[in-house]
Amino acid sequence: MTKADTESREQPSTHCLSDNRLYDTPNAYPNREQQAIMTYQFDDLKNAYPEEWQAYIEHRFVRQLGDGSLAPDAFRHYLKQDYLFLIQFARAFALAAYKSATMSDLRQAKEGLQAILDTELDLHIRYCSEWGISEAELAELPEARATLAYTRYVLDTGNRGDLLDLHVALSPCMVGYGEIANWLNTRQETRRGEANPYDAWIEMYESDEFQEAMQSEIAWLNEQLADVSPKRFEQLGRIFRDATRLEIDFWEMGLNLSD
């Protein structure tokens, strides 16, 4: 990315807010009444970094997974690292619990941690075994750099910041995979059922259960983002962009079998 790109992104006027709202140029809110209707929502984060978001959702790994042409070894490498990723994400939910100021946020964090520890890790281990990866192999795995970078970035962001910073760092994970399943289902090239060895992956993320969890995360973010200033939104945008780029690196790691 060029310096000019970076600089232009730091200008508030480059934010693409939904059309029915004011653009946050310096003269856009000459008085307090107008300032009061300046609110953000989760879509504004995606719209602030459309190239990164699209590069993540429509990544070559995703397309190949959808049409069934993905190399099985690339998928296995991804699955193994995703096991380590899930463990670190459990810690991120524990951090969310620590950062919670309300009972509702504390419960939400506990449920995220519990879902990973009591359900998702077991499902993942079972799914890995169907792909010829044993639990013993998972237990011995070293973390790839892409896994380290992404998960520790999320944990550091949560440590430095508040619960909203942490949720924004988690949002490409929480929202992206549901969006990917939905995007794959709109593509003609996507093969479903027996014709695609990766069908179960799509099935997991298109499921009502997962789609509902994604919607509730979006609703939580929309509620929090409604109250932030343009300056705070810019900070959050940078976290969102970083985490989205780290998701892209995770796909690249799968394709390149990088460690």
Ligand SMILES: Cc1ncc(C[n+]2csc(CCO)c2C)c(N)n1
């Ligand atoms: C690299 C990577 N990014 C996102 C997910 C999806 N995901 C992982 S944990 C979690 C929330 C709790 O279930 C979700 C949605 C993944 N598996 N791997």
